[in-house]
Amino acid sequence: MxxxxxxxxxxxxxxxxxxxxKKKLHNKNLSxxxxxxxxxxxxxxxxxxxxxxxxxxxxxEALSQNYYAKICPSVESIVRQAVKLKINQTFVTIPATLRLFFHDCVVSGCDASIMIQSTPYNKAEKDHPDNLSLAGDGFDTVIKAKAAVDAVPECKNKVSCADILTIATRDVVNLAGGPYYKVELGRFDGLTSTASSVNGKLPQPSDGLDRLNSIFASLGLTQADMVALSGAHTVGFSHCSRFSNRIYGFSANSSIDPTLNKQYAAQLQTACPQDVDPRIAIGMDPVTPNRFDNWYYADLKQGKGLFTSDQVLYTDTRTKPTVEKWATNIVDFYGAFSSAMLKLGRVGVKNANNGNIRIRCDAFN
Structure with missing residues (x-):
């Protein structure tokens, strides 16, 4: 209109x-x-x-909740069914898909560039050191959902891998007991994927609040968005090497990070001895590791944040009130998380001018 x-x-x-x-032709006096x-x-x-x-x-051309209404009206139900099947195979599907979405959006926008396989001529995003710990089940979830969507004739090669990852991420959150939020769709898949583009883009376990705020601000997200998205760690997992510095040889005065709950630190040392298999990973929420809830924030109040970047959300006075609020109000947390996920999903979106619909999610057309 x-x-x-x-x-x-x-x-x-x-x-x-x-x-x-025409008037001028008849008006000789017009200066x-x-x-x-x-x-x-x-x-x-x-x-x-x-x-x-x-x-x-x-x-x-911007994102819309009804983008596929005429193109592939059943896309969301198809993806959800594929996600359910994958979760039935392994719970790792949930944190793996969530983390994959975050790592994709933060680096070069939500364009499924994280899915691309490296070639002899190009080292892709997924092979940057910061992405090597991404679980294969996240990639597999997207690939299987894409196959399910393309199996429907009217949908074949019409739904982007970026949108499939977006839908799948919403679904793993919801199927783990978290909120169901409407997703915005209409992304095109990115045309480039390089390991070098990842440098300095992703949060690190040792980051302080200033660094975290800087990263999220560069994406157009607020401090509150950052704290809300950190809540996804309620179903997260980590390899021992990512936090071993907090439980072994932390400083000259203390072998354990003093902000870490002592009993929890002892549990971590048992689960992650110094000679632990590097493939071993543990849940980031020691209370309800398989449920998407607000226990993550209650954990922080007890000194049970696994990463420094987790615990700082409670030790820093700028974010402590938010942690305290969401530790006791799951409805507010779900609302804030849903809003932050929508905002994250708008970062660096590609359109028909700078993207396409990939035939295979792990390779350029």
């Missing part, structure tokens, strides 16, 4: 200018100066109208 109105404005201006030119001024005014308005029409056209 807006586009139609803008076009009508353009048409009216064009007609006025055209009529003005050339006045003629130029009138023509200039109309031209400026026409340019503004064209710009508005162009901006609106770009806006219509």
């Amino acid at each position: 807006v586009s139609q109105v803008l076009f009508e404005i353009y048409s009216i201006i064009y007609i006025k200018l055209h009529n003005n030119k 050339k100066t006045k003629e130029k001024k009138m023509k200039s005014k109309y031209n400026v308005v026409i340019i503004y109208a064209i710009i508005l029409i162009g901006l609106y056209s770009i806006k219509t």
Whole structure:
């Protein structure tokens, strides 16, 4: 409707200018100066109208909850069923898919560039050191969901891998007991994926609050969004090497990080001895590791944040009130998490001009 109105404005201006030119042929007394001024005014308005029409056209390419309503109306139910089947095979599907979505969006936008396999000519995002710990079950979830979607004739090669990952992420959260939120769709898949693009983009276990805020601010997200998204660690897991510095040789004065609950530290040392198999991983929420809830924040209040970047959310006075609130109010947390996930899903979205729909999620067309 807006586009139609803008076009009508353009048409009216064009007609006025055209009529003005006809008048000039009959009005010998119209000065050339006045003629130029009138023509200039109309031209400026026409340019503004064209710009508005162009901006609106770009806006219509933006994300929408109903993007696939006519293209592939059953896409969300197809993906959800594929996700359910995958979860039945292994619970790791849940944290793996969630983490995959985050790592994808943070680096170069939500464009499934994290899915691309490296070649002899290109080292892709997934092979950057910060991404080597991404569990294969997350990638497998997207690949299987893509196959299920493409098995439907009307949907084949019409749904992006980026959108499939977005839907699957919402579903693993919900199927783990977390909130169900409407997802915005219409992303195209990225055309590049390089390991070098990951450098310095992802949060690290040792990060303090200033560094965390800086990373999320660069994505257009707030401190509250960051604290909410950190709540996904309620179903997260980590390899021992990612936090071993907190339980072994922390400092000259203490072998254990003093902000870490002593009893919890002892449990971690038992689960992660110094000669532990590097493949061993443990849950980040010691109370309800298989359920998406607000226990993560209650854990922080007890000094049971696995990473420094977790525990700092409670030890720093800037975020402590938010942690305390969400530790006792799961409804508020779910609302904040859902909102933050929608905002994260808008980061670096590709369109038809700088992306495409991949035939295979792990390779460029």
